[in-house]
Amino acid sequence: MSFLQDNLTRLKDLLGNRFFQILLFVILGAYTYLMMYPNVKPEKVNIELLKPAEQTIRATKTVEDTYKTEQAKEEVLTQVPDVNTLKKEYAENKVDLVASIYDSAIEVKIETEKDHGTSDEEAGGDSKAVTKTPAEQAAMLREKLTDEVNKDIPESVFLALVKADESDLKISKDLTITAVNNVMNERIESGQVENAKKRAEEELIYASLDNELKNASIVIARNSIIQNVFFDKDKTEEQRRKAVESVDPVKILQGQIIVEEGQLIDREIFRQLELAGFMDNDKTVFPYLGLFLFLTLIFGAIYYYFYLGDHPEERKITQMLVFSIVLVLSISMMKIFSIISSLGYNELGFYFPAAMAAMLIKNLLNERFSAAIMAILGGFGTIVFNGDNPGNLDPSIGLYIMFSGLAAIIILSKKNFKTKILQAGLLLSMINIALLFAILFIMDGNYSKMEYLYYLTGALVSGISSSVLTIGLLPFFEAGFGILSSIKLLELSNPNHPLLRKILTEAPGTYHHSVMVANLADSACEAIGANGLLARVGCYYHDIGKTRRPQLFIENQMNIENPHDRLPPATSRDIIIAHASDGAEMLVKYKLPQEIADIAQQHHGTTLLKFFYHKALKLGEDVKEEEYRYPGPKAKTKEVAVVGIADSVEAAVRSMVQPTPEKIEDLVEKIINERINDHQFDECDITLKELRIVKQSLCETLNGIFHSRIEYPELPKLEQKVEP
Structure with missing residues (x-):
């Protein structure tokens, strides 16, 4: 795994150069072109006049039979009477x-x-x-x-x-x-x-x-x-003109059988084969040019989208690599299924794990990239799964692949299925069945019961295999690219994780505080469209640094004197401030994802330790405000910003006597305004509108936790009768 990470790191360094980014998409386009080249290459057939056909020949394109059309026009002219x-x-x-x-x-x-x-x-x-x-x-x-x-x-x-x-x-x-x-x-x-x-x-x-x-x-x-x-010459000519115009052009349709194997190639069949381009198909360049233009448009659009992205360069490169690898993997699998299908297993394309790419990209990147890759694969599928007819397109399989992937994106968007990929695959199989039968019914084909069973099995296999492959491949992408997926976050939220057990046993008050903050941050992040699961898991670990000196933090002081009452303000300051950096170090040591370590290090930003700062001033010490601030850095993401607000709010509300909804709302608004005025959100993209939503979410959650309880009157004690 370290070998994979080392090579990916080198590749990321190369892609920092714009030239190598363009080269990546050129290589992708060339690879895809090679995969689809056989599917557009005109088929070479042996054709001799007045000899039996060696194979069944189908038209690879729709062409007009002008000779037959003229014959039809002449025939209809003879049927038009004089006016x-x-x-x-x-x-x-x-x-x-x-x-x-x-x-x-x-x-x-x-x-x-x-x-x-x-x-x-x-x-x-x-x-x-x-x-x-x-x-x-x-x-x-x-x-x-x-x-x-x-x-x-x-x-x-x-x-x-x-x-x-x-x-x-x-x-x-x-x-x-x-x-x-x-x-x-x-x-x-x-x-x-x-x-x-x-x-x-x-x-x-x-x-x-x-x-x-x-x-x-x-x-x-x-x-x-x-x-x-x-x-009437004029009216007669008009009637004849209308009759000629009513004649539909006689066409040789794409996929139409021109001659069957063993059938004699007479002059009429020979003329149709010549018209369909089988006599000079080696000379045409249009299929190759069309495929080149098609792939150029697609990969040009993808590169342009990445180029315009406003993400940091490192994250953009990671997205580019993940997208490219999943695309290559999907195209390769698609080609393998196509080759097997050409060996006699017809319609094997419906067994292709169409939604695998959507599930992987949805977990590793986001929904927009998932939708984009499914649109691309749907287009590729119409070419790759064109059966034994080079140059043809199969829109039914393209629609199936695209909509199956989009269904997977919608399923995984629901909170209940974010980490339940196998269950999502089972539900997707049911949707695949409905989708496939909808396509078959629209095509109005004459299928037998065994054929319907074959298609039904394909839809089931496609959905389940998509989820199984996603579960199997996700760890490699997560480890190789350091991507934090929902499944990884779910694993980290397990209370049996060594660090969580450490907090629970050594700093139970901190653990309880972290769980409360997690509930607040999760709801608030979901309300503004941020990653609520990341915020929740980050909260579980955000105060891990307090386990080095648990008794020096007030939530862990049970019936003991507060040590800070005897310590100088500077010493207390160093102890409190150290828990953020100590926590980040511990998380890195235990190889937790960088996003979790960032939450631990950034959730306080550069806020001021007001209590100890004012205590130092009261003692007459000559101190500067900067000396009593956390070293930062400030919050870089919305999740960190929300966790920081939730952390301060939970501690403040817990210290309130008889909290009411009005008091809670005033307190939450005060804390958010202080952070805004202190410029703690200058380095993240959270907006004032989102902060108002965060405030509303925090108040609703806190009101549910600290709701008023009925005070029951104390019952009088019953006197016991003592028997003599």
């Missing part, structure tokens, strides 16, 4: 035309009658000389109409119109317009014109008109019926 549009304005035009013919005929009738009347007057009533014949009237009607109408309508129609009465013309006009309008508002395609004309004729054939006028109306109606549905 024929109904020209509604044709009906209106033809109705207007029919109306104009009849209106013109009526005009001719009116003009003829007018001319006839005028001629009678001029000729003295001789109408024979001026009356116009039907042929002349028909000619007049033709002049009012267009050449196109004259060409299409025979002479007999015009003669019938000019011969008819005006009232009959109006009736015929209405009937003809109605027939034309009814028929022309329906769709009439090129092959349906004759049928449409017959429908118009049928509407007029039973009209109550004389035969000549009726026949004329039928001819006009038939002549007005034309094709009103025509091919």
